[in-house]
Amino acid sequence: MVEAFAVASGKGGTGKTTSTLALGMALAEEYDVTVVDADTGMANLLFHTGLGDADTTLHDVLLEGGAPIEAATYERFGMSVVPCGTSLAAFEAADPERLRTVVAELASTTDVLLLDSPATLGSKSAVLPIVLADRVVVVLQPTIPALSDGLKVQEYALSYGSEIAGTLFNRVRGDVGDVTAKADRYFEGPLLGTIPESEAAGAARAAGEPLLAHAPDSPAAAAYREAAGVLDPRTGDADAVADRFRSAVIPEPP
Template identity: 40%
Template structure:
């Protein structure tokens, strides 16, 4: 049986799907059999990030009852198995979201780690995905609106007894207006397990439909995600660009007492 990890966010635009896709690839590079599913059936984007758009059978077809889940699993980058939700409006209309739990239970038999790219927010589909997972990672930006919305997701996860592994703070800059790591941990009451700096290579990679850790493996965002994947599988990883480490360390100081003014 797979370890199931829901990757969620309180609001759209945090970079959740991109983070989830790249984390899947990074975990695969550490030798894990990884499947990632796009559970955001109404606003599907995972297939675009993974470069497998236009596949004939998708999760929406499975939820509609016309196909088996195995027919919607595709080989993605770095050997990651990908279940796209599909962008067809007709398939979406026929989909029955209540069947998602059944689908996820079948996918657990196909891999070591199952990542669920959840819909943003706290709607019914997001709740179903979160409750089906053993673990939850919440992706946030270092701004109060993102943290406020994430707090609701964490609360729901606690209610449905899904263990919250922690938060990934994404798109971090050195702007003084950003919340510190310590502040984020205090508000959410969960540990920060990863910090991903703002990186223009993320946008460039997305334009080509290639995960950033494959197209720009030495970029600061790539190194942060690979380091997080290493933590999750219990392996040690030293980022390639040591000169950039000071940036992350500077932000992490907030956890241990430093605070941005």
């Protein structure tokens, strides 16, 4: 039983990785959750989960004759975490053909798969998580560039047959009720939540912990838990999802 979500924004700095891990930790209270750093060209997840010195990462799994996926899967904070390494050389040495098998394997052993997606739509590998996901969580900020890029992510997702799980307004300062109400007209899916800007998010990253582990009582953590409640995963047939990953197009290395 699995539903795959891509957490995407099209623009950097919106707090995708923080959001991915926060939603993952909140959902892990009820589901078996696996979080994958699908931003293979610019790894980030490892720094948020205290895995900066991880011996084996997704890159090693993607090497010809590489490590098994289990070796790059770490049980952290109640979730299975699959980080990417930071070496571009390692990524270039990786065999992208193995990616679909790897992700299909993960899909067959978890309830909820969260793909932390690249902050761009500029390449095939960046768009792939959106194509593979059942539903896309669009992370927005109340700024014109973030809204504009979020709309593009949505149109890509819908064009490629993925649904929109909803929108998450992150790093919000003050009252943005007008903005979220007006944005709602253009975005599919519900407003999952409005996450207040939080110094705790930066502190959590510096400590190598997800926000919900570092500052579970912060207003931002509470807002993420509410958002996860709205997400309501539909844990579908694992074999169907695994098949889709296997048949998906494989990105070229950048």
